[in-house]
Amino acid sequence: MRNRNAQNIKLGIFVIAGITIFVLAVYFIGNRQNLFGDSIRIHSVFKNVSGLQTGNNVRFAGVNVGTVRDILILNDTSIVVEMLINEKTRRHIKKDTRATISSDGLVGSMVVNLVPGEEEGSSMINPGDTIESISKIATADMLTTLNTTNENAALLTADLLKITTAINDGEGTLGALIKDEGMATDIKKSIAGLRRTSEAAAVSVNRLNKILSSVNLEESLAGLILNDTSAAGEVSQIIADLGQSAEEMKLMTANLQEFSEEIKTGEGILNHIINDTTVVNHLDATLQNAEEASKKFDENMKALQHNILFRGYFRKLERRKAREGKNENNR
Amino acid sequence: MENSAAHTHGKAVISIRNLCKSFGDQVVLDNFNMEIYDGENLVLMGKSGSGKSVMIKCMVGLMEPDSGEVEILGKNMLELHHQEKDELRAEIGFLFQGSALYDSMTVQENLEFPLRRHKKKFKGGNTNEMVEEALESVGLAHTKSLMPAELSGGMQRRIALARALILKPKIILYDEPTTGLDPITAKEIILLMMDIQKKYKTSSLIITHDVDCARVISNRMILLLEGTNYAQGTFQELSTSKDPKIKAFFK
Amino acid sequence: MNHNYTATANVSSFFMEIGALSRFAGRFFKELFSWPFEFREFLKQCYQMGNKSLLLVGVTGFILGLVFTLQSRPTLLEFGAVSWMPSMISISIVREIGPVIIALICAGRIGSSIGAELGSMRVTEQIDAMEVSGTNPFKFLVVTRILAATLMLPVLILIGDLIALFGSALVEYVKGNVSFLLYFNEVFEAIKFSDLMPATIKSFFFGFAIGVVGCFKGYNSSKGTEGVGKASNSAVVFTSLLLFIIDFIAVFVSDIIYG
């Protein structure tokens, strides 16, 4: 009898040990998943949850603060994600917090990130609140806007292409201008010559300067230097160079003068450009497009830089524009 | 032979009619008939493998006979429900051929085992006292807390006997109570059986090969041969029979 | 011809065995829910199976955790992922290796002892004696043992898992200077309900399989001492096979549920 009681006691200890292990395991696992701890429930509506599962972590500024409790499909564009948030972290989470879904790097499971809002003095979140979400769709909106900019740019490119083709084919006056080989080479030559001349002149003057200054500084040595054959040779070479340069410069100036004279008197082909209205209009439109496109692009970039998550901006802008356009049409 | 059945003592407590049992092609019992009367010691003899144990097991419902009837204390054993069968079995003590003590239990627990299920029969009776009484009646009171493996074969047989007796049954079935024991121990067991019979006024069926045992204990004998009740009568009648098949048993 | 005959005989005897085993299991449920229940014997069996297997399970589990961690260490070290050790070890022990190894150990210990015990009880007519004494031997011997095995195995597996994790933590403590607290913190960080629950449910089935097969083989053992040995031996073999089949089904099902 006593033996049996002892056995029963041992059995009781054994079974209780087993159950305790189980309960503790459940408790520790559950605690991590916030199944038992004090927690509040909040919601967020997404258009796309990108494979989020119940049990995934919810992070606030990178800290695990809760888990995804439930995912419900409300309709084809809204999916409600219910989250359990640790009561302790609640006071840090304000009403203007927004939720995004992203992947958790290494493991590849998805997490809900709570992004703190920017408004000062926003009140603490309450149980049952629904917070705003930033879906992948918002970025898609941004991409559409960028796309219209792109289209504008494409238009611009097409225009430019048209002009280039026209030029290549020798159409239009501008084409003729470029095609006039004699003129073109003339201009090229003139410019190249001018550059060369001025460069050479600069070098020569520089050298001369050096020599002169050394003479000035060491007067006693001046004779010596001047008598030195190598130095003498050098100096004479410099002077010869200078002379050549001056000669060339004179020629170049004459050339340019002639060219400008021609433009002034209205002769020559360049003049036609100014009078060819089609080309001018074309260029004008192209420039305008380019300007507009770059302006739009600029705006996008500004918005993106300002806050990559700020999707409302473009929408509002576009809507306003559409409204204005409509108003004008109505008038 | 019919005449020898004439000296009947009182009413039959067990009657077996046309019992048939075969295992596959092997026919073991073929229309076996037998009656046990109130208060008698009936000895059943038969060759080894003739089906004595099979018959006794069919009787208490441990085996299902192919056909035939078993009536015990006026009840048809084969048609009873669990509950009634168990109640009827409380009236039957069964000593197995190999003792069949529960070797994971102590002697005490072995004896308590039949009591557990039949507490109703002994309203509020002290189990401990009953165990001690049964053990004393087989002279092994000191073995109470031993395990069966710690006992000799003869002691085990006596404990098994005590276990068969503890419910104070009206009928006791002994399957070879003395086989495998030395003659002295065998004699002790036989004396014990006779004591019990006197004390509790039980009816007994004793299966044995042992002629000495049969002579001492039997009021009446039955010979089981070729699956049937070949012959019955007193020890005197059968041992003097001229039938060579019967004679073979008494050599 | 003769060969063919034995082959078909083997196949049909296999199906006969499965059928008989199913009937046996069915009878268990029938008798389980009918009065009376042998509570004392049930507790005794729980003690026999639970407490008496604890040392074996504990030692096995400890060595399992030790060896498993020692063996995995160099590989993880090579990938610079030793910090993943607690989660890797704990998940594989809790989900799979713990339950299966401990169940196999218990099949060897509990299953064979049930087979041998009931087999020898059958051979020495103890089961018959029980029936004659007015006790339903199926209820007394089979129901209690199957139920005890079913309930004790999950406990043994839970304790074994924990000891295995201690073994693993010890290696990490000695080799990697990871404190036990940190180790178990990581463990509970890694384990999910979807790891623990299917494993626990599975271990009930493991226990049931061990109990049912052991009892079936022992209870229906053939006469003679040879029958006892055969009962205990085939109980272990058949149980081990069944454990893997159950494990496969469990993994399959939990994969569907927890996907």
Ligand SMILES: Nc1ncnc2c1ncn2[C@@H]1O[C@H](COP(=O)(O)OP(=O)(O)OP(=O)(O)O)[C@@H](O)[C@H]1O
């Ligand atoms: N469960 C069984 N399955 C198949 N055959 C059996 C079974 N039990 C007994 N037999 C066969 O029935 C026959 C009778 O067996 P039984 O045990 O009744 O013999 P017995 O008369 O008691 O012999 P013994 O004096 O040796 O005990 C034997 O040939 C045995 O082979």
Ligand SMILES: [Mg+2]
């Ligand atoms: Mg026999």
